[in-house]
Amino acid sequence: MAAGAEETGPARVSETDRIKAFSDGVFAIVITLLVLELRVPEYHKGGLLEGLRHEGASYLAFAVSFAYIGVIWLNHHALLRLIRGTALALNWINLAILFGAVIIPFPTAVLASAFTHGDAADQRAAVALYALAAALMSAPWLAFFAYLHRHPALRAAEVDPDHVRAQRARPLTGLVLYGLSGLLGWFVNPVLGLILIIVMIAYHAVTSEGLRAGPLGRLWGRRRG
Amino acid sequence: MAAGAEETGPARVSETDRIKAFSDGVFAIVITLLVLELRVPEYHKGGLLEGLRHEGASYLAFAVSFAYIGVIWLNHHALLRLIRGTALALNWINLAILFGAVIIPFPTAVLASAFTHGDAADQRAAVALYALAAALMSAPWLAFFAYLHRHPALRAAEVDPDHVRAQRARPLTGLVLYGLSGLLGWFVNPVLGLILIIVMIAYHAVTSEGLRAGPLGRLWGRRRG
Amino acid sequence: MAAGAEETGPARVSETDRIKAFSDGVFAIVITLLVLELRVPEYHKGGLLEGLRHEGASYLAFAVSFAYIGVIWLNHHALLRLIRGTALALNWINLAILFGAVIIPFPTAVLASAFTHGDAADQRAAVALYALAAALMSAPWLAFFAYLHRHPALRAAEVDPDHVRAQRARPLTGLVLYGLSGLLGWFVNPVLGLILIIVMIAYHAVTSEGLRAGPLGRLWGRRRG
Amino acid sequence: MAAGAEETGPARVSETDRIKAFSDGVFAIVITLLVLELRVPEYHKGGLLEGLRHEGASYLAFAVSFAYIGVIWLNHHALLRLIRGTALALNWINLAILFGAVIIPFPTAVLASAFTHGDAADQRAAVALYALAAALMSAPWLAFFAYLHRHPALRAAEVDPDHVRAQRARPLTGLVLYGLSGLLGWFVNPVLGLILIIVMIAYHAVTSEGLRAGPLGRLWGRRRG
Numbered sequence: 001m002a003a004g005a006e007e008t009g010p011a012r013v014s015e016t017d018r019i020k021a022f023s024d025g026v027f028a029i030v031i032t033l034l035v036l037e038l039r040v041p042e043y044h045k046g047g048l049l050e051g052l053r054h055e056g057a058s059y060l061a062f063a064v065s066f067a068y069i070g071v072i073w074l075n076h077h078a079l080l081r082l083i084r085g086t087a088l089a090l091n092w093i094n095l096a097i098l099f100g101a102v103i104i105p106f107p108t109a110v111l112a113s114a115f116t117h118g119d120a121a122d123q124r125a126a127v128a129l130y131a132l133a134a135a136l137m138s139a140p141w142l143a144f145f146a147y148l149h150r151h152p153a154l155r156a157a158e159v160d161p162d163h164v165r166a167q168r169a170r171p172l173t174g175l176v177l178y179g180l181s182g183l184l185g186w187f188v189n190p191v192l193g194l195i196l197i198i199v200m201i202a203y204h205a206v207t208s209e210g211l212r213a214g215p216l217g218r219l220w221g222r223r224r225g
Numbered sequence: 226m227a228a229g230a231e232e233t234g235p236a237r238v239s240e241t242d243r244i245k246a247f248s249d250g251v252f253a254i255v256i257t258l259l260v261l262e263l264r265v266p267e268y269h270k271g272g273l274l275e276g277l278r279h280e281g282a283s284y285l286a287f288a289v290s291f292a293y294i295g296v297i298w299l300n301h302h303a304l305l306r307l308i309r310g311t312a313l314a315l316n317w318i319n320l321a322i323l324f325g326a327v328i329i330p331f332p333t334a335v336l337a338s339a340f341t342h343g344d345a346a347d348q349r350a351a352v353a354l355y356a357l358a359a360a361l362m363s364a365p366w367l368a369f370f371a372y373l374h375r376h377p378a379l380r381a382a383e384v385d386p387d388h389v390r391a392q393r394a395r396p397l398t399g400l401v402l403y404g405l406s407g408l409l410g411w412f413v414n415p416v417l418g419l420i421l422i423i424v425m426i427a428y429h430a431v432t433s434e435g436l437r438a439g440p441l442g443r444l445w446g447r448r449r450g
Numbered sequence: 451m452a453a454g455a456e457e458t459g460p461a462r463v464s465e466t467d468r469i470k471a472f473s474d475g476v477f478a479i480v481i482t483l484l485v486l487e488l489r490v491p492e493y494h495k496g497g498l499l500e501g502l503r504h505e506g507a508s509y510l511a512f513a514v515s516f517a518y519i520g521v522i523w524l525n526h527h528a529l530l531r532l533i534r535g536t537a538l539a540l541n542w543i544n545l546a547i548l549f550g551a552v553i554i555p556f557p558t559a560v561l562a563s564a565f566t567h568g569d570a571a572d573q574r575a576a577v578a579l580y581a582l583a584a585a586l587m588s589a590p591w592l593a594f595f596a597y598l599h600r601h602p603a604l605r606a607a608e609v610d611p612d613h614v615r616a617q618r619a620r621p622l623t624g625l626v627l628y629g630l631s632g633l634l635g636w637f638v639n640p641v642l643g644l645i646l647i648i649v650m651i652a653y654h655a656v657t658s659e660g661l662r663a664g665p666l667g668r669l670w671g672r673r674r675g
Numbered sequence: 676m677a678a679g680a681e682e683t684g685p686a687r688v689s690e691t692d693r694i695k696a697f698s699d700g701v702f703a704i705v706i707t708l709l710v711l712e713l714r715v716p717e718y719h720k721g722g723l724l725e726g727l728r729h730e731g732a733s734y735l736a737f738a739v740s741f742a743y744i745g746v747i748w749l750n751h752h753a754l755l756r757l758i759r760g761t762a763l764a765l766n767w768i769n770l771a772i773l774f775g776a777v778i779i780p781f782p783t784a785v786l787a788s789a790f791t792h793g794d795a796a797d798q799r800a801a802v803a804l805y806a807l808a809a810a811l812m813s814a815p816w817l818a819f820f821a822y823l824h825r826h827p828a829l830r831a832a833e834v835d836p837d838h839v840r841a842q843r844a845r846p847l848t849g850l851v852l853y854g855l856s857g858l859l860g861w862f863v864n865p866v867l868g869l870i871l872i873i874v875m876i877a878y879h880a881v882t883s884e885g886l887r888a889g890p891l892g893r894l895w896g897r898r899r900g
Contacts, residue, residue, distance in 0.1 A: 018695065018699065018752065020243065021246065021696065021699050022699045022702065022703050022748065024243060024246050024247045024250060025250055025699060025700055025702075025703030025704070026703045026706065026707055027247065027250075028247050028250030028251045028253075028254060028703075029250070029254055029479075029703060029704055029707040029708075030707050030710070031251065031323070031327065032251055032254040032255050032258060032327050033254075033258075033707060033708075033710070033711070034327070035255070035258070035327050035328055035330050035331055036258070036261070036330075036711070038328070038330075038331040039334075040334045040335050040338045043343075043347070045342070045343055045344040045347065046343070046344050046346045046347060047347075048335070048338070048339055048343050048346070048347035048350045048351065049346070049347070049350040052335070052350065052354065062328075063324075066320075066324055066327070067320075070317075070320040073247065074313075074316055077243065088749075088883070091749055092745075092880075095741075095742075095745040098706070099738075099741055102706065102707050102709070102710050102741070103710055103713070103737075105710050105711075105713075106710055106713040109714075109715045110715050110723070110727070113715045113723070114723055117720070118718075118720055118721070118723050119720040119721050121721045121723070121724070122718070122720065122721060122722075122723035122724070125723045125724040125727065126723065129727065205317075208313070245468065246471065249468060249471050249472045249475060250475055250700075252472065252475075253472050253475030253476045253478075253479060254475070254479055254704075256476065256548070256552065257476055257479040257480050257483060257552050258479075258483075259552070260480070260483070260552050260553055260555050260556055261483070261486070261555075263553070263555075263556040264559075265559050265560050265563045268568075268572070270567070270568055270569040270572065271568070271569050271571045271572060272572075273560070273563070273564055273568050273571070273572035273575045273576065274571070274572070274575040277560070277575065277579065287553075288549075291545075291549055291552070292545075295542075295545040298472065299538075299541055302468065430542075433538070470693065471696065474693065474696050474697045474700060475700055477697065477700075478697050478700030478701045478703075478704060479700070479704055481701065481773070481777065482701055482704040482705050482708060482777050483704075483708075484777070485705070485708070485777050485778055485780050485781055486708070486711070486780075488778070488780075488781040489784075490784050490785050490788045493793070493797070495792070495793055495794040495797065496793070496794050496796045496797060497797075498785070498788070498789055498793050498796070498797035498800050498801065499796070499797070499800040502785070502800065502804065512778075513774075516770075516774055516777070517770075520767075520770040523697065524763075524766060527693065655767075658763070
């Protein structure tokens with residue numbers, strides 16, 4: 001199990017495996033912790049149903065954030081398929097990606113609270129916070145692709161440099177458009193901002209296996225084992 | 226570790242492994258998070274025992290939901306043995322299955338609260354909510370079997386198409402009978418509805434390794450390693 | 451990855467692996483969730499240190515339960531080394547073992563609360579509850595050894611039947627002596643009961659790798675990889 | 676999967692694998708649980724943004740502790756690469772290391788609370804508590820290196836005894852300087868103490884792959900798979 005001095009072999013595989021296992025653990029926990037924000041409402045005898053109905057925004061926020069973390073997990077999944085080894089800097093970039101995922105329950109709870117108990121100003125603040133978190137979360141993905149581009153030795157054998165370069169478009173889009181969602185939610189209308197956030201999550205869902213870059217489409221094709 | 230261009234080999238196995246690991250992580254977390262609903266009751270000096278006794282419904286709700294998630298885990302276990310590869314759509318169906326498992330602590334807490342602090346109307350609402358969650362949870366299982374039926378290339382080599390078809394009966398039964406439990410709990414008697422829910426959980430426990438489909442019984446026989 | 455029809459090979463190993471992974475996940479989560487019971491005390495400006503000191507019982511309860519779950523994990527570790535395959539009944543016995551581990555944060559929180567805010571009656575109730583939970587937790591371990599004894603095909607190749615039989619002594623001791631701790635704590639003195647509980651945890655720590663059964667000592671010897 | 680009587684082979688590897696998996700699970704959970712300390716602030720309609728701003732200390736405490744646990748994980752990562760097998764004593768030393776990681780959310784919450792709601796005395800107490808936890812946490816690392824030094828059979832084949840000896844310097848530095856941070860925070864200024872804590876975390880981040888010990892630098896070089 002110890003790292004061998006040689007560059008190849010089972011030890012190397014084990015090393016990326018441990019990053020995968022740790023990351024998957026974090027994603028699994030954070031997607032599950034979301035449920036802790038669904039609280040039994042305060043109610044008087046006979047008022048439970050009414051109380052539950054009042055919490056509608058919490059359920060929506062829960063569902064959106066569940067899908068969002070699912071999307072991040074699938075994207076991360078595809079991300080780690082690009083590498084065959086790791087390095088200290090890459091470990092830290094990965095921790096920054098996980099940081100972005102781990103905080104999601106917090107803006108989710110703020111969002112649910114603002115749409116349940118707050119007024120329009122609170123909703124604007126909550127949508128802007130969610131969008132800000134999502135935008136900042138895109139930055140370490142950019143760093144990951146940039147690092148991988150500069151260190152070809154870490155790239156998995158089958159991965160085309162052009163493919164790695166092409167992927168930068170997605171976190172850049174995320175950075176810009178999540179930022180825009182926040183501005184939209186803050187200056188125009190919180191519900192519009194929220195809708196753009198949901199559209200962006202759907203965009204990342206659809207492209208989770210990577211943007212096609214010509215000849216590489218084959219590799220990212222439908223069936224994988 | 227990177228996905229190979231070829232359809233077989235270790236990369237494929239690793240891919241389904243990562244879904245298994247992620248799913249197992251989610252199940253392990255959600256079955257453990259249930260304990261957070263067991264709270265030390267409010268009590269005055271000398272009143273702890275009395276306070277604990279008053280929380281009886283919480284303990285029952287905890288035990289039922291623990292068994293329920295255990296059942297889902299065993300079923301999911303058997304489910305993933307049917308596939309030899311995955312695809313983006315299957316990943317999303319799997320996430321929908323996990324969504325169903327992840328929310329369980331919430332209707333559990335509502336149920337415990339209604340039977341501890343609520344009246345008959347609250348109990349009806351809580352049983353209906355639990356049943357509704359359980360019924361909806363059956364839908365992605367149906368989708369999984371349907372998808373696998375239409376994409377035979379993803380089926381594990383030893384798995385008989387008839388076996389996959391036969392399994393659809395279980396989530397269908399779940400959808401119908403959990404729905405019925407909710408109606409029973411809402412319109413007739415919450416305790417009756419709850420009993421039917423428990424019967425359904427026991428049904429899924431007993432059939433967790435799949436309904437026998439003739440020649441396939443051998444494969445699903447008792448001993449497995 | 452699908453289960454093969456044959457009795458040996460990688461599929462078998464993968465099957466017990468998934469139980470190990472799920473169990474380890476549960477242990478890892480429950481040992482970590484304990485920290486959630488350590489709450490920042492209520493305090494007025496300048497009173498934080500005093501507030502923290504007042505929570506001494508919580509820290510002790512946390513440390514004891516952390517060690518307890520660590521002990522259970524090590525014991526479980528050794529337990530799963532005894533098997534080479536699994537079966538539906540064994541899966542359920544394992545879930546019952548996990549159930550015992552998962553509830554620990556609850557009696558821990560009750561114990562901490564009773565020794566911080568309660569009187570002698572509350573402490574008696576809390577110690578009795580902790581001991582009851584620990585005693586009941588021993589039952590599925592007995593069932594595990596009994597099942598394995600009756601189904602030799604599931605035993606790992608190197609494991610001596612006498613060794614399996616010898617292990618039954620430990621959960622039996624647990625059942626009896628944890629029960630006794632509860633009676634001692636309830637009828638005589640809660641602190642005495644608590645001390646006996648701690649002694650029992652230490653006993654299980656020391657014997658976690660299994661009681662020596664003559665010729666098998668070699669197998670359970672010190673170094674293992 | 677059962678432990679073989681022989682000293683080498685897959686069983687050995689599986690044994691250290693299970694410790695890795697358990698430890699990674701604990702790290703993944705505790706780094707994610709930190710988010711539970713980020714609570715939606717109490718606010719009146721229209722006051723959400725103001726309320727969020729008031730919680731600035733919580734965000735900082737969250738970020739510092741996230742980085743801290745990330746650092747511990749990377750260090751632990753490198754630690755387990757040093758061994759090829761385990762032993763009961765080593766398992767307990769590892770549990771003590773995990774204990775140190777698991778408690779971090781508690782001093783983090785105390786720190787956040789003191790800098791949000793407390794006065795200078797509370798801040799001194801909170802910084803001293805955080806530093807004390809960090810200092811004590813270094814002790815089992817020392818024990819790990821000492822144990823490994825005395826039991827060369829557990830060392831991974833490629834690991835130089837001098838390397839193991841050289842590593843003791845890090846937890847010793849931690850023990851002394853985290854202790855000093857606490858004294859500084861308590862007797863001089865809480866912010867100064869906090870800054871020294873952050874410097875120490877950065878030190879452990881930079882040296883996470885082990886201090887170079889001459890000829891071994893090659894082994895710990897940049898690229899690893």
